Amino acid sequence: MQLSVIILNYNVRYFLEACIRSVQAAIAEMDAEIIVVDNNSPDDSCDMMQRTFPEIQLIENIENVGFAKANNQAVKLAKGEYVCILNPDTIVAEDTFTQLIKFAQSKKNVGAIGCKLIDGSGKFLPESKRNIPTAMVSVKKIMGTKNSGYYSSLEENEIGKVDILVGAFMMMKKSVYDQVGGFDEDYFMYGEDIDLSYKIKKAGFQNYYYGKTTVIHYKGESTLKDKTYAKRFYGAMQLFYKKHFQRNLVYDVAVTLGARLIPLVAPSEKNTQKEVHKCVFVSDSVERFQQISNLYHPINCVRVENLGHFLSQLKGKKKVEILLDTHFVNLKDSIQIFEKQFGYYKIYPKSSTFILGSDSSKSRGEVLLLNESKNGS
Structure with a gap:
């Protein structure tokens, strides 16, 4: 088997379904498998999996064992030559995995490979490619110093060597x-990816960033930017520093204080009310358009098959919500539309009963159930 895609889920049932549908499209012509681990979600994620994807291997944990341990569980069962660790709040393009495997096969001594990640508004996520958070970099990052060296200087659409994915x-x-x-199970949440990337480099492999394929990472679904996040994130950085770098009293004190003080002053992020004057449903289906129109009433909603022509005549684009029907627009083209950052976005996944999206990487997204009223995610 060529590839095993590992998806760890916690309480994001609709985003998980959309993610799986995108992965299924991406591995349709490959010898590949999907393994889902659920960390005791209180929603109906597992029921959905058994009902909608009975052919997919599901590991149901009876407690939340954390990111590292859960992924390690799944990788032990993986049959693929390659494994892909994938968040449930992501959407991959149809050719994402084939591009990356082809690239991996063209290089020697390849470690981990990452790709270009954007949030639900189409904005590039700089954590897609990072440098090693040495003591000095860690202190600058914690203190909020501009140009701290935490992120790689490689351009977002380039291909090249990086330290951390x-x-x-x-x-x-x-x-x-x-x-x-695998992942170090001393980390519960956050920091595991930094640690694994660094261990791969120390073992003599080279990590790569591949900016020629883009994946949507809604991010707010799994990483709410609040004081709890700050405490866990900086605590993970402190753990990484202690594990991998020689002790230095000044840096040790700075990182320790930063890890303890920053969470106390970190602002909690909240969803902000957006202003939408028009919604545009990109589709060839009148029936699906009727479903969408019912959801958005009384907002003016129009159906178009040529989005580019419509937007060229539109002013105030940021007040437009663009709904992409993936029965009509494939995922790769949908992602490219996201990257243009025309307005707000939602996706109607194939064979689903909902649409979803997220307007910020720092707060929760929105799920709308077809033929029903609005529901939070």
Whole structure:
């Protein structure tokens, strides 16, 4: 088998379904498998999996064992030559995996490979490619210093060597994952990807960023930017520093204080009310358009098959919500439309009963059930 896609889920049932549908499209012509681990979600994620995807291997944990341990569970069962660690709040393009495997096969001594990640508004996520958070970099990052050196200077659409990749999307040979011991289970949430990337480099492999394929990472679904996040994130950085760098009293004190003080002053992010004057449903289906129109009433909603022509005549684009029917627009083209940052976006996944999207990487997205009223995610 060529590829095993590992998806760890916690309480994001609709985003998980959309993610799986995108992965299924991407592996349709490959010898590949999907393994889903659920960390005791209180929603109906597992019921959905058994009902909608009975053919997919599902690991149901009876408690939340954290990111590292859950992914390690799944990788032990993986049959693929390559494994891809994938967040449930992501949407991949139809050719994402084939591009990356072809690239991996063209290089020697490849470690982990990442790709370009954007949020639900189409904005590039700089954590797609990072440098090693040395003591000095860690202190600058914690203190909020501009140009701290935390992110790689590689251009977002380029291909090149990087130190650290993000756990929302990491692909590598299973043999590499096994050789370095997988994710370090001392981390519960956050920091595991930094630690794994660094272990891969220390083992003599080279990590790569591949900016020629883009994946949507809604991010707010799995990473709410509040004080709890700040406490866990900076605590993880402190753990990484202690594990991998020689002790230095000044830096040790600075990182320790930062990890403890920053969470106290970190602002909690809240959803802000957006202003939508028009919605545009990109589709060839009158029936599906009727479903969408019912959801958006009384907002003016129009159906178009040529989005580019419509937008060229439109002013105030940021007040437009663009709904992409993936029965009509494939995922790769949908992602490219996201990257143009025309307005707000939602996706209607194939064979689903909902649409979803997120307007910020720092707050929760929105799920709308077809033929029903609005529902939070």
